[in-house]
Amino acid sequence: xxxxxxxxxxxxxxxxxxxxxxxxxxxxxxxxxxxxxxxxxxxxxxxxxxxxxxxxxxxxxxxxxxxxxxxxxxxxxxxxxxxxxxxxxxxxxxxxxxxxxxxxxxxxxxxxxxxxxxxxxxxxxxxxxxxxxxxxxxxxxxxxxxxxxxxxxxxxxxxxxxxxxxxxxxxxxxxxxxxxxxxxxxxxxxxxxxxxxxxxxxxxxxxxxxxxxxxxxxxxxxxxxxxxxxxxxxxxxxxxxxxxxxxxxxxxxxxxxxxxxxxxxxxxxxxxxxxxxxxxxxxxxxxxxxxxxxxxxxxxxxxxxxxxxxxxxxxxxxxxxxxxxxxxxxxxxxxxxxxxxxxxxxxxxxxxxxxxxxxxxxxxxxxxxxxxxxx
Amino acid sequence: xxxxxxxxxxxxxxxxxxxxxxxxxxxxxxxxxxxxxxxxxxxxxxxxxxxxxxxxxxxxxxxxxxxxxxxxxxxxxxxxxxxxxxxxxxxxxxxxxxxxxxxxxxxxxxxxxxxxxxxxxxxxxxxxxxxxxxxxxxxxxxxxxxxxxxxxxxxxxxxxxxxxxxxxxxxxxxxxxxxxxxxxxxxxxxxxxxxxxxxxxxxxxxxxxxxxxxxxxxxxxxxxxxxxxxxxxxxxxxxxxxxxxxxxxxxxxxxxxxxxxxxxxxxxxxxx
Numbered sequence: 001x002x003x004x005x006x007x008x009x010x011x012x013x014x015x016x017x018x019x020x021x022x023x024x025x026x027x028x029x030x031x032x033x034x035x036x037x038x039x040x041x042x043x044x045x046x047x048x049x050x051x052x053x054x055x056x057x058x059x060x061x062x063x064x065x066x067x068x069x070x071x072x073x074x075x076x077x078x079x080x081x082x083x084x085x086x087x088x089x090x091x092x093x094x095x096x097x098x099x100x101x102x103x104x105x106x107x108x109x110x111x112x113x114x115x116x117x118x119x120x121x122x123x124x125x126x127x128x129x130x131x132x133x134x135x136x137x138x139x140x141x142x143x144x145x146x147x148x149x150x151x152x153x154x155x156x157x158x159x160x161x162x163x164x165x166x167x168x169x170x171x172x173x174x175x176x177x178x179x180x181x182x183x184x185x186x187x188x189x190x191x192x193x194x195x196x197x198x199x200x201x202x203x204x205x206x207x208x209x210x211x212x213x214x215x216x217x218x219x220x221x222x223x224x225x226x227x228x229x230x231x232x233x234x235x236x237x238x239x240x241x242x243x244x245x246x247x248x249x250x251x252x253x254x255x256x257x258x259x260x261x262x263x264x265x266x267x268x269x270x271x272x273x274x275x276x277x278x279x280x281x282x283x284x285x286x287x288x289x290x291x292x293x294x295x296x297x298x299x300x301x302x303x304x305x306x307x308x309x310x311x312x313x314x315x316x317x318x319x320x321x322x323x324x325x326x327x328x329x330x331x332x333x334x335x336x337x338x339x340x341x342x343x344x345x346x347x348x349x350x351x352x353x354x355x356x357x358x359x360x361x362x363x364x365x366x367x368x369x370x371x372x373x374x375x
Numbered sequence: 376x377x378x379x380x381x382x383x384x385x386x387x388x389x390x391x392x393x394x395x396x397x398x399x400x401x402x403x404x405x406x407x408x409x410x411x412x413x414x415x416x417x418x419x420x421x422x423x424x425x426x427x428x429x430x431x432x433x434x435x436x437x438x439x440x441x442x443x444x445x446x447x448x449x450x451x452x453x454x455x456x457x458x459x460x461x462x463x464x465x466x467x468x469x470x471x472x473x474x475x476x477x478x479x480x481x482x483x484x485x486x487x488x489x490x491x492x493x494x495x496x497x498x499x500x501x502x503x504x505x506x507x508x509x510x511x512x513x514x515x516x517x518x519x520x521x522x523x524x525x526x527x528x529x530x531x532x533x534x535x536x537x538x539x540x541x542x543x544x545x546x547x548x549x550x551x552x553x554x555x556x557x558x559x560x561x562x563x564x565x566x567x568x569x570x571x572x573x574x575x576x577x578x579x580x581x582x583x584x585x586x587x588x589x590x591x592x593x594x595x596x597x598x599x600x601x602x603x604x605x606x607x608x609x610x611x612x613x614x615x616x617x618x619x620x621x622x623x624x625x626x627x628x629x630x631x632x633x634x635x636x637x638x639x640x641x642x643x644x645x646x647x
Contacts, residue, residue: 146640
């Protein structure tokens with residue numbers, strides 16, 4: 001049986017649930033969002049990722065109705081939602097601070113939105129029960145927000161924002177206040193809940209690991225623009241710029257000059273003292289063009305002997321070893337002073353490790369290991 | 376227990392004697408048998424009995440209470456609204472001027488406030504009575520309420536209101552269902568402040584009261600000018616008693632709720 005891939009963004013027949021059309025948002029002289037266009041599809045778990053001040057929260061607040069675009073148009077299910085106030089939108093938001101009502105019990109917090117819709121009482125009760133069960137909060141229904149822990153509060157906020165079964169759920173740094181272990185557990189819970197309810201989720205985060213874990217697609221933002229919108233795997237493996245490569249995960253950037261030596265094959269010269277490198281690129285580079293070769297540390301092999309049949313091999317000296325338990329990262333200094341990071345999985349016990357500080361080592365990688373970037 | 380040095384003992388004693396000696400003397404002399412205020416002639420509670428017979432005092436007390444309740448309620452409503460607009464209204468034209476102006480009556484000499492109100496009431500031909508005192512007290516206590524309420528609103532997490540809007544509230548509903556219940560303690564303490572201000576105001580009331588209505592402070596002040604009677608001592612002692620009970624009750628209630636909240640938070644921390 002063939003698994004059906006969920007890739008509505010590659011299907012021209014699909015109509016997007018949300019459409020940003022040339023949206024600009026200015027606060028006085030400051031441009032928070034700069035002429036941005038983006039489609040988000042139904043049932044997606046979409047992550048807006050970027051450093052603070054990149055405009056990701058402004059995007060979310062425009063979807064929630066708390067800010068209106070200065071220019072451009074935002075559509076939800078084909079309708080312009082610019083003039084619709086937040087209380088009339090089929091969109092709910094989970095706030096960064098959770099914004100639980102401190103004077104109401106957990107039950108009343110979850111029922112709050114349903115009561116505003118003047119739903120019959122038994123229907124409200126049924127829905128609240130359902131939400132409590134979904135978020136495993138049955139025991140705490142009668143408590144007040146200050147009587148439960150941070151992780152439980154986070155689940156109440158989620159239950160409250162899902163209770164009205166919105167078309168779109170916005171999550172503003174939902175896991176920021178949780179510690180690392182709880183955050184990882186909650187990420188998987190979020191994904192489960194998203195799948196169970198079939199709601200479209202848009203999450204704002206500055207944590208790249210979180211975005212990679214939960215999202216179907218990630219939009220990397222900087223200074224009010226989208227730099228790249230892709231699946232987590234493509235963002236990681238084929239970043240379109242040094243900015244994205246550097247923002248997502250760890251990377252070695254080697255600057256040099258490209259010369260074509262075959263079909264999609266280039267030689268990169270990077271300083272007179274070192275042999276030129278070989279790399280492939282689907283994107284064309286002209287001869288003599290400056291390029292940046294981005295290689296992930298785990299794709300660089302470290303060895304004590306000169307490797308046979310490697311496309312690229314350079315010699316250096318171990319400067320630092322970062323031991324992370326499951327992985328070790330070696331910082332290797334080349335004769336030119338450049339530092340290249342290489343990462344290996346610690347599949348053996350540490351006592352057998354045969355590379356240590358100051359050791360001369362060889363680094364090698366294949367021609368397809370890196371990505372050539374123009375900027 | 377820590378032992379206090381002789382210097383600390385002396386300063387503590389001096390301070391409290393300075394604060395409470397006049398009141399203690401007043402309380403003691405309210406139980407004086409003699410009609411002469413300065414001569415002790417034995418213990419008696421007869422002045423308290425006489426006080427209850429004194430129609431004029433009882434009337435004044437009733438007027439004072441009515442004025443205090445009405446003006447503090449009105450001032451709380453207006454003051455809360457003003458605070459809300461000034462803190463939440465965003466940057467509208469003249470906002471800084473308005474915020475400055477709302478605090479001005481706090482430093483304005485009461486005589487001037489009273490005089491200007493008197494001129495206004497005469498100008499528009501309003502007969503002076505309970506109505507004019509209520510209006511006058513509302514005017515000057517409103518700014519106290521708005522100071523108390525706006526200091527609470529400044530620290531209020533705005534996302535709570537946004538969450539209410541997000542869940543389907545109109546702005547008015549969001550205020551009624553979320554903002555007001557949360558800032559209620561500040562609103563209540565604003566009301567209490569306005570109530571006490573109105574209760575003991577002499578200056579503004581004497582400008583705006585008329586022959587048909589006299590408040591207790593005015594009554595006491597005018598009676599004292601004819602000579603201090605033990606009846607007034609008795610009345611003042613009652614007022615001291617009521618205030619003391621009120622203050623102690625309020626502090627007990629707030630201490631209890633603080634202890635309860637702390638216990639519940641500890642429970643929540645353990646439950647993790």
